[in-house]
Amino acid sequence: MEPDFTGYCTRTGIRCTDGRTIKHHAFKGNDNTTVPLVWQHLHDSPENVLGHVVLHSIGDGVRAEGYFNDTVPATQAKALVKHGDIKMLSIYANQLIQQAMEVVHGVIREVSLVLSGANPGAYIDNVNLAHGDGITPLADEAIIYSEATIQFVELSPPVPAPSLPPKPALAHAVAGLPALMPPPAVAQASDANPTVADVIAGFTEQQREVVYALIGAAMSQSDPSGTNPTDPKGDPQVTHRNVFDQSGGNAPAGPVLSHADVQGIFDDARKRGSLKDAVEAYALTHGIQNIDLLFPDATAVDATPAWITRRQAWVANVLGNTHHTPFSRIKSRFADITMDEARARGYVKGALKREEFFGITTRTTTPKTVYKKQKLDRDDILDITEFSVVDWMKTEMRVMLDEEIARAILVGDGRDVADPDKINENNIRPILTDADMFVTRVNINLSDASSNNEEIVDGIMSGMQYFQGTGVPTLYTARSWVTKMLLTKDTLGRRLHSSVAELADAMGVGGIVMVDVLESMKDTLIGIIVNLQDYSVGTDRGGEVTFFDDFDIDYNQFKYLYETRLSGALVQYKSAIVVGLTTATMLGSPTAPTFVKATGVVTIPTMANVTYVSVNDQTGVESAALTAGPQTAIAAGASIHIRAKAASGYSFADNASNNWTFQRPAS
Secondary structure: OOOOEEEEEEEOOOEOOOOOEEOOOOOHHHOOOEEEEEEOOOOOOHHHEEEEEEEEEEOOEEEEEEEEOOOHHHHHHHHHHHOOOOOEEEEEEEEEEEEOOEEEEEEEEEEEEEOHHHOOOOEEEEEEEEEOOEEEEEEEEEEEEEEEEEEEOOOOOOOOOOOOOOHHHHHHHHHOHHHHOOOOOOOOOOOOOOOHHHHHHOOOHHHHHHHHHHHHHHHOOOOOOOOOOEOOOOOEOOOOOOOOOOOHHHOOOOOOOOHHHHHHHHHHHHHHOOHHHHHHHHHHHHOOOOHHHOOOOOOOOOOOOOOOOOOOHHHHHHHHHOEEEOOOOEEEEEEOOOOHHHOOOOOOOOOOOOOOOOOEEEEEEOOEEEEEEEEEEHHHHHHOOOOOHHHHHHHHHHHHHHHHHHHHHHOOOOOOOOOOOOOOOOOEOOOOOOOOOOEEEEEEEOOOOOOOOHHHHHHHHHHHHHOOOOOOOEEEEOHHHHHHHHOOEOOOOOEOOOOHHHHHHHHOOOOEEEOHHHHHHOOOEEEEEEOHHHEEEEOOOOOOOEEEEEEEOOOOEEEEEEEEEEEEEEOOOOOEEEEEEEOOEEOOOOOOOEEEOOOOEEEEOOOOOEEEEEEOOOOOOEOOOOOOEEOOOOOOOOEEEEEEEEOOOEEOOEOOOOEEEEEOOOO
């Protein structure tokens, strides 16, 4: 079957705009293989697959024979190619192996028709994927464009095979061929007249190389220069120069190192402390040139400078698991129906049916702009040819922006309130410091002589009774705390938890995510337990993470900006648990105040090292300490929130059992 078009899908030896060069036979493994033909490297619909391509690896690149299928999109694409509207191909390849700035190996996975306007020259686009550490350019996957154009194939008579040198010239070279290679698979008895191309196509790659060498040797036998010498038996010989063999035809022109010279160089190296300096000194004395070939410049092992960064897997977990809304102003409204006044009642015939009563609490969270800005001098962009410095820098900007947002969600950005760069905690509300309506605080003391890290597991298990969020939560903690809990042993020296999964199961959480930024807070914070589906991140249309770039003509600088405008807050009552570390003396459960519904009078008890205050539920503001005894009666239909507070140096096990709300009936 005749192909619909042919052309180079990639070329070798051409320096791409990012400084890399595709070496000869880099895609040799794709020779005679078939891959899909797609449109603009798109994979979101079967209609984007237009047909297939047969690849042929040759000396200066990879040739493609394209075959369109019969679908409507393929027929349209075929017409575009036939009329010359689409002229170029590109490939998607992976398993790339790069030495310095040269691609020496890869596997072509697809060939794509691309718009010529997108191909000003040969260049390589690294593939960007969302991983656990953010958006990362993959060094071993790329989309590679070349400058070559394709040709539409009109049906025509078969092209005859290329002619070879006259038979007498090949006679000597081919004489030993049968002994070197078995008969090719294509030359069968049923095929009486195979062409030369048919025969060679059946050879292995090694057999082809031998044929080419033999033909080359035969054609140069009459060359008086002897550039292709033969051995005494008359067989062609491949010449290799051995720099250590100074005998016969291998002897190089110019100075030769004797044994004494070598010994002298090593003696000098001991004195100088550098073999390189000793060799260079010898070279200067004896007029040896190009000595730098012995000591070439260092070669970078990676295509781009490596980042020294914190582990980023937790960032994707936080941003990926939060609940996202298409609006940035988040309003949370709660009605407390846990009090007796909200309960259903039994009816007595002839009696008045009383209405239930409960209050509503509202909280609104507005958006905040978060950004990452950078600039590059245009001269630097042009001078850095080893890699694409712009793409490299964009990766850093996005990684750090995502980390900052994730940090703000969990614990806040840590900047001082007066810092102009601070992310306002009323716009992106940190779970760590959120209001008691949304967060339960559990305190654990490990400073006692008899304490051990298993108390953390016990404390979290006890605190889970207060979790009222969605589903099963996750523990976000520092890696050092996980290590300490895993190393806890029983009296016989056996570890209590053999794995992270087993540890999570013992605490009653769905999983454990280790967060690097929590390491700096490990002296006061053990972890945060939350199902992030209860944390809402809101962004209006246009406020999504967006990249901007601009050129400052006055300063010859390119400026780059990643920006987003969003809000964030917990929206579920008691949906998070903050596990803190304290050295304070632990108190038992505080004594509860008493309340008389009929009169609306609260009586404050007396407890050592404990004070009681009233709390405004709308603002969270606490009153001054209340005196023990009966308080002023609250109005009918009103409610009052009382909180017990431990004195300095003391702490409750949690803040769930030290808060009470009392409501006086309306009638």
